[in-house]
Amino acid sequence: MTKLLRTMTIAAALLGSTSAMAQDVPRVGAAVYGLNAEFMQLWAAALAQHPAVVEGKVNVTVFDGRYDALVQQEQFETMITQGFDAIIFVPIDIEAGATAVQAAHDAGIPVVGSNTRVNSDLLLSYVGSNDVESGYMEARYVLDQIGCEGGVVIIEGPIGQSAQIERLEGNQKALAECPNVTVLEQQTANWSRAEAQTLMENWLTRHGDNIKGVIGQNDEMALGAIEAIRAAGLDVADFAIAGIDGVTDALLAVKAGDMASILQDGAAQAQGALDVALAAVIDGYEPMSSIWEQYPDMPWNGGADAQYNVPWTPVTLENVDALLEMRQ
Amino acid sequence: MNTTAADRDIKTMAVQYGQKYGILIALLLVCVALSVVNEFFLTQRNIINVLRQASINGILAIGMTFVILTRGIDLSVGSVVALAGVVSASMATTSSTAAVAGAPYAFYIAFAVGILVGMAAGWINGILVAYFNVPAFVTTLGMLSAARGLTLLYSGGRPVPSLTPEYRFIGTGDLFGVPMPIALFALVFVLAYFVLSSSRFGRHVYAAGGNPHAARVSGINVKRVRMVVYVISGALAGLAGMVLAARTGSALPQAGVAYELDAIAAVVIGGTSLSGGVGRVTGTLIGALLISVVNNGLDLMGVESYYQQVIKGMLIVAAVMLDQARHKHA
Numbered sequence: 007m008t009k010l011l012r013t014m015t016i017a018a019a020l021l022g023s024t025s026a027m028a029q030d031v032p033r034v035g036a037a038v039y040g041l042n043a044e045f046m047q048l049w050a051a052a053l054a055q056h057p058a059v060v061e062g063k064v065n066v067t068v069f070d071g072r073y074d075a076l077v078q079q080e081q082f083e084t085m086i087t088q089g090f091d092a093i094i095f096v097p098i099d100i101e102a103g104a105t106a107v108q109a110a111h112d113a114g115i116p117v118v119g120s121n122t123r124v125n126s127d128l129l130l131s132y133v134g135s136n137d138v139e140s141g142y143m144e145a146r147y148v149l150d151q152i153g154c155e156g157g158v159v160i161i162e163g164p165i166g167q168s169a170q171i172e173r174l175e176g177n178q179k180a181l182a183e184c185p186n187v188t189v190l191e192q193q194t195a196n197w198s199r200a201e202a203q204t205l206m207e208n209w210l211t212r213h214g215d216n217i218k219g220v221i222g223q224n225d226e227m228a229l230g231a232i233e234a235i236r237a238a239g240l241d242v243a244d245f246a247i248a249g250i251d252g253v254t255d256a257l258l259a260v261k262a263g264d265m266a267s268i269l270q271d272g273a274a275q276a277q278g279a280l281d282v283a284l285a286a287v288i289d290g291y292e293p294m295s296s297i298w299e300q301y302p303d304m305p306w307n308g309g310a311d312a313q314y315n316v317p318w319t320p321v322t323l324e325n326v327d328a329l330l331e332m333r334q
Numbered sequence: 335m336n337t338t339a340a341d342r343d344i345k346t347m348a349v350q351y352g353q354k355y356g357i358l359i360a361l362l363l364v365c366v367a368l369s370v371v372n373e374f375f376l377t378q379r380n381i382i383n384v385l386r387q388a389s390i391n392g393i394l395a396i397g398m399t400f401v402i403l404t405r406g407i408d409l410s411v412g413s414v415v416a417l418a419g420v421v422s423a424s425m426a427t428t429s430s431t432a433a434v435a436g437a438p439y440a441f442y443i444a445f446a447v448g449i450l451v452g453m454a455a456g457w458i459n460g461i462l463v464a465y466f467n468v469p470a471f472v473t474t475l476g477m478l479s480a481a482r483g484l485t486l487l488y489s490g491g492r493p494v495p496s497l498t499p500e501y502r503f504i505g506t507g508d509l510f511g512v513p514m515p516i517a518l519f520a521l522v523f524v525l526a527y528f529v530l531s532s533s534r535f536g537r538h539v540y541a542a543g544g545n546p547h548a549a550r551v552s553g554i555n556v557k558r559v560r561m562v563v564y565v566i567s568g569a570l571a572g573l574a575g576m577v578l579a580a581r582t583g584s585a586l587p588q589a590g591v592a593y594e595l596d597a598i599a600a601v602v603i604g605g606t607s608l609s610g611g612v613g614r615v616t617g618t619l620i621g622a623l624l625i626s627v628v629n630n631g632l633d634l635m636g637v638e639s640y641y642q643q644v645i646k647g648m649l650i651v652a653a654v655m656l657d658q659a660r661h662k663h664a
Contacts, residue, residue, distance in 0.1 A: 042588050047491040193639055199582045200589065204387050208633035211380045212372075226586075233583055237386070237506060237513075238379065255495045255584050333431065 032091040032287045033065045037081050039098035040073040044253050045272055052273030056280050057294040075102035082106040086113045092283040093117045097124045100168045116286040120279035123168045130286055133278040133314040137169050140268050140318050141176020144248040147266045148219040151246030155186035156218035159209055161202050161227040162194045173223045195227045202230030210238045225249035225256035228265050252321055257330050260321045269319040278314055285309030356656055357605055361624045368631040388626035389519035393574045395600035396526045397567035399618045402601050404543040404560050405610030406470035410477035411571040411597055414455045415590030417485045419575035422448030423494040423585030426501035432494040441500035448576040449569050455481055456568020460561030485587045494585040505580025515577050526615045544611025600625055603653040
């Protein structure tokens with residue numbers, strides 16, 4: 007009995023000390039869908055470089071969801087058990103993420119969405135970019151290049167993901183403005199460069215010169231199409247090609263004049279989400295990231311907005327060197 | 335019904351031919367059908383596309399044939415493709431962020447490193463399977479995970495871009511008009527064909543897979559044979575990883591996911607028995623071509639890619655049913 011009591015006292019003391027520590031510095035967990043691809047690497051790196059993290063004003067832990075909705079849900083349970091003060095959520099699945107958000111909400115932990123959407127009205131706020139906009143911008147670029155007539159192909163992301171659905175909506179909005187443009191092919195290459203390369207090789211065989219433009223819903227797939235064009239002995243300059251995200255290889259391809267890309271500012275999404283989360287945790291918090299100055303179109307509004315739209319930046323010959331510099 | 339002896343002979347002959355050449359006949363039928371329904375299928379450019387698209391899977395499948403002939407399986411090839419690709423590319427890139435110190439090195443150094451990385455992964459698989467008696471499924475499943483993790487650690491999850499022109503040659507160049515991936519695939523096929531059909535090691539592979547006990551009694555070092563086949567599979571995965579990186583222009587740490595499944599499919603469709611000892615690398619070649627032809631044909635006809643997966647699944651099962659029928663008759 008005394009032994010049991012003693013154990014309980016120690017446990018209570020330990021618990022007390024951890025919660026005391028937690029009071030000193032708030033703990034924020036970032037549950038991201040997966041860290042295998044470059045984009046999320048950049049997102050996570052930007053989070054770690056947020057001034058509040060660097061200055062020790064907040065303790066941030068990143069959880070790798072390994073592309074599995076169930077893993078993400080279990081990580082939410084872990085964060086709830088450990089009493090995190092706020093959670094930043096980049097869900098793998100638009101629907102499955104809602105359960106996790108509900109659990110955190112029930113435990114009184116604010117959840118801020120970032121980068122990908124979740125179908126839940128319990129999010130404190132969402133800091134991301136509007137994919138319909140980028141889909142429209144990239145398709146508009148391709149259509150302008152080909153003079154609003156001729157044949158184009160669309161290489162889609164995995165069918166059903168929020169980015170694929172919304173970028174396609176944007177693609178179609180632009181295509182509706184050019185009734186003389188024919189969509190010759192529209193298939194998924196699952197964000198993969200190698201899959202897009204195979205698709206494009208086969209499409210070039212089928213349609214030959216009729217393909218004037220390539221709308222890749224991300225950069226990787228646009229880069230695959232470029233390789234297929236080269237492998238077929240054709241001139242990349244004869245095609246209008248666009249992608250989205252601004253990954254490093256795409257920046258290099260823009261610089262070489264092979265394609266257009268639209269930068270999705272993952273760094274701003276990450277740092278913005280952390281500022282919004284901290285505003286919910288710390289009374290009278292003022293945002294510390296420089297992104298609010300960088301994007302005057304996205305006003306801070308006391309961190310109380312339900313949605314923050316990080317603007318897209320078209321990659322151009324003028325800004326590409328500066329963007330590449332930032333990747334060093 | 336009465337059947338004469340001559341009828342029976344013809345029937346037996348037909349069955350035998352059907353079993354021996356069934357998969358080749360299936361490939362030819364699919365090709366004939368596709369060239370009838372699609373005007374582009376039989377063009378020179380498309381044939382080159384089909385062969386090029388088959389080459390990476392084909393190289394992996396040839397390595398897999400050696401392993402499956404010894405009753406093994408190598409689930410790690412997709413991850414080894416990525417690991418060897420990323421490591422060798424980091425020695426042949428002009429990008430300052432992704433390169434190892436001193437890069438870019440001469441092509442042959444980067445190439446040798448890629449092959450060695452593949453062989454090292456295969457060697458670990460082989461040692462564990464042959465000398466520690468860990469089931470091949472478990473060993474290579476472990477390597478599938480470990481090699482992917484090492485790839486991500488090594489690359490920091492980022493692609494290795496800006497490969498030197500010499501390096502890119504193995505993916506985009508050509509040799510006397512034959513694109514390099516196809517030339518390498520052909521070279522690997524010819525080597526594997528002679529090793530399996532006419533070398534002592536080849537006979538040992540069949541013996542070790544067909545009846546390991548008898549092979550051991552007759553003086554064959556079965557453990558060593560079982561180890562070497564994984565080294566071969568690893569080396570070819572390394573080669574495939576470099577061809578892939580050279581083709582796509584960057585070594586991607588996410589490359590090669592699920593490639594092991596297509597490689598196993600090509601081997602099985604090609605008639606190599608999963609219970610070991612029976613099979614030919616010619617069958618694997620035809621299996622890899624069949625998968626590629628079907629994908630290409632469906633793309634040319636504008637069929638949604640999801641159907642391609644369904645059709646590939648049916649092909650695999652049909653091939654194994656053919657295999658079972660053959661065993662019943664034998």
